[in-house]
Amino acid sequence: MWILKVFWIEMIIFPIILVYLFLDVSNKSGLQIAGLIMYAIVFFSAIAGYLYTWNKKKKD
């Protein structure tokens, strides 16, 4: 389904944009560091989630 492809693309690109924006700030506040960590986690989870569903589809 095309919408799922869009989903995975967005789940990878959106965190990259936000990680870039958070990294761009000098003297980060606690909230900005938390945001940076959270979006890094989202990025890696999206890659893991995509690989998981791709493997599942391949097995089926």
Add this chain to the structure above:
Amino acid sequence: MDWLTILVLWIHVIFIVVWLGSDFVVFSLSWSLMNRDLPIDVRLDRAKLAQKFDMWVTKVFLSTPIIGLALSWLRWRSLEPLIILPWMNIKLILFSIILLLAILLITGAAGTVGVLQSIKDGNGDEEENEALLTKRVKDLAYPAITLHILLALIIIITLVGSRMGTPMMEGGW
């Protein structure tokens, strides 16, 4: 604020309402799949309906961050306020949890219709299939409820924060 910004802001608000509303429908339909008093054909139809509704939820959900970025650009001609404003930081952190839950729901949701079809066709042990269906619906209910709570929190933070942010950034919304 110019008319385009106002239009995009309203689209953003309406999409959030549609997202929350449709998600409640999907949740309610999914929960009713565990009701064994209902005929299997009705349960199967509800599962298919929930799947169709979920596609709309996904479309609206996916448009939300893009519209959010566009809105920031239209309002401030920059994405920087997203990172500088503390209330926006909190909103983004909560939204990142929603993204994680969405990844969890998308990777775990598939297969409900298949289980109900197996029950209908008499494939495998019926009790085992019913137990599998119940487990799947209940396992996905926790992230779905958390997602609704987070979304409600984001709406409250936006309504309060956008007013509090007024002196900080040459006007909130």
